[in-house]
Amino acid sequence: MSNEPIIIVDHLTKQFKTAAEPSVRGISLAIRQHEIFGLLGPNGAGKTTTISMLCGLFPPTSGSIIINGINLQQHSDAVKQLIGVVPQDIALYPTLTGRENLVFFGHMYGLKGKPLHDKIDAWLEKLGLSAKANRKVMEYSGGMKRRINLIAGILHNPKVLFLDEPTVGVDVQSRNVIIERLKELNAEGTTIIYTSHHMEEAEHFCTRVSIIDRGKILAEDEPRALINAYPGSKNLEDVFLHLTKRKLRD
Template identity: 60%
Template sequence: MIQINQLSKKYKGAEFFSVKNLDLKVEEGEIYGLLGPNGAGKTTLISMLTSLLKPTSGSFTINGLNFKEHKNQLKQLIGIVPQEYALYPTLTAFENLEYFGSMYGIKGEILKNSINEHLEIMGLSKFANKKTATFSGGMKRRVNLIAGILHQPKVLFLDEPTVGVDVQSKNVIIDHLKLLNKQGTTIVYTSHHLNEAEFFCTHVAIIDNGEIIVKGIPSELIKNQTGANNLEEVFLTKTGKALRDHA
């Protein structure tokens, strides 16, 4: 589903590459976790794959489509749930979703029914006509997710989709993502929640300094790392325990 070849990104004025000669293959139907410390290059990588950033070099395809030649077609195939809330605070939840859905060409009763269905699934029906500025962090995360999946994307990119939310909201989000995956959506996901990633992802790649350090099935990575009992211990062994303050 995703084929990445020698992909690199160096920001203007930067001393080092944020992503460096990265190769990666994501098969259809996988839940692929991109894990790494702050500043490792995870968000930069997702930003390139979603056409928000232009690569410095290298290439990638999604569903066989080259990003240079089929940019508009790729945008129709993918959904994006960013780390920051991509919502208009003065609009209601329904108005936000109506706007984002219309950007993907969904209209009329089809859009209305889809919004209402997703709000019901996410436990937000009674807040549909409330401004999102009044929502808790968990509620905003759930609306943020709906905005990225209304058009039923073939590939869904998630950047820290459960950061800063309550346990109940996290469970609702993860359960719905698992359902979407069972229905055929390939998921690419970044997170600092290593325990969550261990049980949610079919495959993971640990990235540091813009390069893949190790990749594979979580259970096999744990098994192959001496002394490791979980994915967090594999992560710390591969990336070290030094603080990664990043500004």
């Protein structure tokens, strides 16, 4: 794994006009090429806001984002060609079939013809969706929608892939398939940035994690190193609860 950072985040802040306090409070990150980096935190911690800024969905209030040597604020179009995004909310057209959705998103990335259809077929096969590809998405189970949602974000072979809660609300089988395919994608060279509050999944999936709460980074390291750093912790969930406390976050 290269030690060169592919993403450099410097004192990133986001203050929404309607909010009393900042959602993100001056965080800095250096994410290395080819790693699976987990941004972990409870509800309202600032995970999705941070990912949204890194994807260029909205600008930071202050701070800078460099992706693959390119300043996102100055050259957002160039950066967006390098990244894939799999949002937490299902971003599919329910009245189109799974295959039609993927053709649509492929065209958005500039893919077309036989290369696009071959790529769609390959991913449908990998994610166990070939037999249901011509059914409307509205008829899909939650796990099937998640898998199609994932394919839509990776058809163009992104250099960096952002995943916001990619396995939330799915069955164990779908979760396992999604995680295994993401590991394969990472092994082929894609850097993955992943948000979750599913600690056991993150512990086994991520090469390094950062725990965020109330818009600030509380700790960052390899999962096992973090567990060892907090006496009495048996797993990443113990570390998470130690740092973010046990108060309910409704």
